[in-house]
Amino acid sequence: MTHRIVATAVRLVLVAFVAAAIAFALVVRSPGATDGAWPATHRNFGAGTCVTCHER
Amino acid sequence: MNLLLRGIFWFGLYVFLVAFPLLVGAVSVPQSGSPSLVVDLADGLGYLALSMLALEMALVSRMDEAAGAFGLDALLQFHREAGVAALLLVLAHVVLLLATRGYPLAMLGPGPGVPWPIRVGTLSAACTAAVVLVSLGRRRIHLRYETWQLLHGILAVAVVALGALHVAALGRFAASTPMRVVGALYLALFLGVLLRYRVLRPLLLLRRPWVVESNRAERGNARTLTLRPSGHPGFSFQPGQFCWLNMGRTPFHLEQHPISMSSSGEVPPAGAVSFTIRDLGDWSGTVVPALRPGDRVWVDGPYGVFSPDREEGPGYVLVGGGVGVTPLVSMVETLADRDDRRPVLLFHGAHTEDELTLAERLAELRTRLDLTVVPVLERPPQGWTGEVGLIDGDLIRRHLPHNHRRFQYFVCGPAPLMDAMEQVLPALGIPAGRIHAERFDMV
Numbered sequence: 001m002t003h004r005i006v007a008t009a010v011r012l013v014l015v016a017f018v019a020a021a022i023a024f025a026l027v028v029r030s031p032g033a034t035d036g037a038w039p040a041t042h043r044n045f046g047a048g049t050c051v052t053c054h055e056r
Numbered sequence: 057m058n059l060l061l062r063g064i065f066w067f068g069l070y071v072f073l074v075a076f077p078l079l080v081g082a083v084s085v086p087q088s089g090s091p092s093l094v095v096d097l098a099d100g101l102g103y104l105a106l107s108m109l110a111l112e113m114a115l116v117s118r119m120d121e122a123a124g125a126f127g128l129d130a131l132l133q134f135h136r137e138a139g140v141a142a143l144l145l146v147l148a149h150v151v152l153l154l155a156t157r158g159y160p161l162a163m164l165g166p167g168p169g170v171p172w173p174i175r176v177g178t179l180s181a182a183c184t185a186a187v188v189l190v191s192l193g194r195r196r197i198h199l200r201y202e203t204w205q206l207l208h209g210i211l212a213v214a215v216v217a218l219g220a221l222h223v224a225a226l227g228r229f230a231a232s233t234p235m236r237v238v239g240a241l242y243l244a245l246f247l248g249v250l251l252r253y254r255v256l257r258p259l260l261l262l263r264r265p266w267v268v269e270s271n272r273a274e275r276g277n278a279r280t281l282t283l284r285p286s287g288h289p290g291f292s293f294q295p296g297q298f299c300w301l302n303m304g305r306t307p308f309h310l311e312q313h314p315i316s317m318s319s320s321g322e323v324p325p326a327g328a329v330s331f332t333i334r335d336l337g338d339w340s341g342t343v344v345p346a347l348r349p350g351d352r353v354w355v356d357g358p359y360g361v362f363s364p365d366r367e368e369g370p371g372y373v374l375v376g377g378g379v380g381v382t383p384l385v386s387m388v389e390t391l392a393d394r395d396d397r398r399p400v401l402l403f404h405g406a407h408t409e410d411e412l413t414l415a416e417r418l419a420e421l422r423t424r425l426d427l428t429v430v431p432v433l434e435r436p437p438q439g440w441t442g443e444v445g446l447i448d449g450d451l452i453r454r455h456l457p458h459n460h461r462r463f464q465y466f467v468c469g470p471a472p473l474m475d476a477m478e479q480v481l482p483a484l485g486i487p488a489g490r491i492h493a494e495r496f497d498m499v
Contacts, residue, residue, distance in 0.1 A: 002130050002493055004478065010137040013071060017108075017145065020075050021100030027082045028229075029093050 062125035070115075074107040080238050081229035098152035099229065105145035106219045108138055109184065110246045113212060117253040118300075118359065127361035128298075128314070129494050136191065143188045146181050177222035180215055187211040201338050202311045209310060216246055254308075261307035261354050264288045268351045269328050271344075276406065276413035277335045278379055279344055280318060283353055284328040291358060293329070294365040295321040295390035296383040296466065296494070299357025301331065303343050307354040313339060316382045316468075317358070318414065320389035321365070329355075332414060334379035362466065362494040363387070369464035369490065371399040373456070375447060375477055377469025378406060378413070383494065384468060385414045392424040399426045401455060401463075405447045405473065407434045430455050447473060449480040461485050467493045 078100055115122075115135040123131060153159050163170055164178050187208060190197075194204045220243060223230045230239060266283040274280050281301075284290070295317070302312040319330035335341035347353070364372055364387050372391075374384040381404055388400060406412045409431075418429050432443040432451065443451055457463075465486055467477045474495055481491050 002127065003133065003474065003495070006130050006133045007137060009067070010134060010141055013074075013138070014141040014144070016071070017074065017104045017141075018101070020078055021097055021104055021145075024078050024082050024100035025093050025096035028085060028087065028096050 062121075066122045066125050070111065073111060074104060077103050077107055077235065077238050077242070080234050081232075084232040084234040085229045092156050094152050094156045098149050098156070099227070101145045101152070102149040103223070103227075103229070105142045105149060105184075106216075106223060107242070108142040108145070109212075109219060110216050110242055112139055112142070113216075113246065113253065114249045117249050118257070118356070120359075123359055124361065127494070128359045129362075133495075139188050139191070143184050146184050150178075150181055173222055173225035176218045177226065180218035180222055183211050183215045183218065187215060201313075205312075206310055213250070257356065258307035258354075261302075261356055264355075266290075266353045266355045268347050268349050268353060270349060271347050274332060274413050275415060276379060276411040278332050278413045279335070280330050280332045280414075281344065281347065281353075282319070282328050282330045283355060286352070290327065290329065292323070293317060293321050293358035294360075294363035295386040296363035296365075297321075297358040297360040298383070299329075299331070299355045299359065302354040302356065303339075303347070303351075304354070307356075309354075311339065312354075312356070314359075316360075317386050318382045318389075319386060320393045321363075321386060322390050322393035332379065332382045332385075334413065360494065362468070362492055364391070364464060364466065367464040367490070367492060369398075369462060370459065371457070371463045372401070373452075373460065373463050373465045374400065374402040375452075375465070375467040375469070375473070376402065376404055377447070377473035378411065380469030380473070381413055382468075384466060385417060387466065388418065388421050388425070388427060392421050392427075395425075397426060399457065400428070401457070402427065402429045403432060403447050403452065403455075404429055405432045405434075405469065409433060409437055409440070428455070446476070448476065449483055452480060453484060456484070461487070461490075463490065465491045467491070468495075471495065 081100075081103065112135055115131050115138070116128075118128065126134075150164070154161060154164075159174070163174050170178075190199065190204065190211075191208060193199075194201075199207075220239070224239060227235075229235050265286045267286045269282040269284045270280075272280045272282075298314050298316040300312045301315050302309055304311060313333075315331045315333055317329055318332040319328070323329060333340050333344050335345070362383060372387070374387065376382075376384045381402075384402060388402065391398070391400060402418065404412055404415065404418070412431055412433075415429075415431065418427070421427055422429065430443055430451075432445065432447050433440060434445060436442070436444050445451070463486075465481055467474060467481075474493055477491075477493065482488060
């Protein structure tokens with residue numbers, strides 16, 4: 001019985017966390033930003049550093 | 057606080073600790089600056105995955121407070137399944153970032169142009185996959201338990217360390233001051249758990265050695281180790297509980313095994329405690345048989361909530377398969393020592409008569425309490441008049457007393473027996489709250 005309860009609890013937690021991540025994305029999204037905000041040559045992910053050329 | 061409230065508290069704390077960094081991120085960085093909702097979703101999943109992975113060790117670090125609420129075997133199962141869930145979140149994080157074309161596929165490779173923060177993130181994800189897959193497939197790939205234990209520990213630390221580096225260097229949200237504070241707190245929590253689990257606890261055990269008093273062969277290719285405390289009063293325990301046995305030169309030795317006590321819980325605090333261990337072809341077949349009286353052993357425990365001391369009832373039904381009978385024998389021993397007159401019905405399953413571990417001990421105990429033992433053999437010898445086959449619903453029903461619904465049920469054995477009993481006992485009308493199970497192959 002415990003085995004099933006634990007398995008169910010983990011599934012519920014996983015669903016809840018995915019829902020939390022979706023809510024997070026909706027809250028922090030930047031409506032003004034577009035795909036063009038990051039030029040193809042500069043992928044400005046992460047602390048302002050371009051992951052392709054390391055330029056800040 | 058009762059067990060249910062304690063369980064709710066610890067479960068709630070776990071969910072809060074996993075989700076808290078996300079909450080702080082959303083508050084401290086209200087605008088991500090990302091052009092894509094999917095990128096933000098991927099980031100959110102990444103933060104959740106890292107929090108879950110950082111808390112994985114805490115789940116199995118033998119915190120008495122949490123283990124007392126759920127039972128260590130339930131926590132181990134949660135740890136295992138939460139690890140799989142965290143891996144799914146990690147994979148979703150990677151796939152979503154690739155799908156938005158924010159990162160080219162080559163970023164996952166070993167190419168020279170890949171920035172180091174992404175390289176360590178990829179390595180962390182690979183270690184997560186390795187630790188989960190190796191753990192799930194350990195038996196299938198015939199990996200020795202001891203090797204797996206070492207590998208698991210190293211990979212787990214690598215997962216969290218590399219993941220934390222990845223987030224600290226790359227995470228857009230991690231750059232904010234509140235997130236840096238949260239990151240530092242979680243790192244301190246992780247290191248604190250690691251320190252407590254791998255340094256402080258062994259240091260305490262170092263002052264509490266045990267020595268082998270006897271090492272006796274039993275039926276079913278098992279051995280009963282009787283240990284006595286050396287220079288300290290030992291401990292009292294509830295029948296059905298278990299300890300982690302470590303036979304290294306010091307308690308810092310990484311290899312340790314969860315073993316149920318098979319002796320009575322009514323021993324004096326300074327008395328000896330017995331453990332019955334079946335030879336499974338690993339440590340149990342090499343190190344255990346070689347132990348001689350006077351040899352030193354480190355005993356961490358007792359742990360577990362699988363005990364009649366926590367469940368009052370007018371009688372007990374015990375179902376044990378193979379060496380899973382060990383904690384049940386401890387229960388019967390204890391009830392006998394307490395002159396308990398309540399009826400006890402014990403189903404003892406094994407392949408052959410020679411594998412009925414501790415059968416002689418149970419036969420002796422029948423004279424001291426209202427105990428009925430039902431041995432069930434898959435391959436009975438000629439002339440066997442007892443039960444034959446597997447323990448199933450029909451077999452159990454034939455032996456149950458009329459007031460069986462009010463009894464407490466304890467089941468311990470290999471996975472197929474446990475899975476079967478999860479179906480059979482409720483079908484016999486036994487309320488879920490009176491069915492207690494412990495899987496001895498929990499690690």
